[in-house]
Amino acid sequence: MTATAESRAYDELVDFIAGGTTPEAIARFQPSAATRERVAELIDREKRASITPAEARELEHFMTLEHVMRLAKAKASRKTTP
Numbered sequence: 001m002t003a004t005a006e007s008r009a010y011d012e013l014v015d016f017i018a019g020g021t022t023p024e025a026i027a028r029f030q031p032s033a034a035t036r037e038r039v040a041e042l043i044d045r046e047k048r049a050s051i052t053p054a055e056a057r058e059l060e061h062f063m064t065l066e067h068v069m070r071l072a073k074a075k076a077s078r079k080t081t082p
Contacts, residue, residue: 005038006058009065023076029069035062 012031030036042059045051051059 005035006061008032009035009038009062013065013069023079026072026076027080029073038062 009031012035016025016029031039039059039062042051042055042062045055046059
């Protein structure tokens with residue numbers, strides 16, 4: 001499941017970018033429900049100290065993608081704010 005969930009998150013972001021976008025669309029972008037659920041599950045497991053090393057790496061990938069999107073959203077916001 002790790003590779004699939006991780007790949008799906010990257011695919012979602014790549015598809016979004018490749019489809020062409022606007023600053024407004026960037027501001028509204030949200031990962032799929034499946035991706036959000038997987039991240040929530042991993043965060044919960046991390047809090048309970050029951051996360052495996054592979055899951056910790058998967059969570060780190062998700063956090064990296066989240067960071068990239070936060071940066072993109074911040075830049076997009078500057079372009080839409082007068």
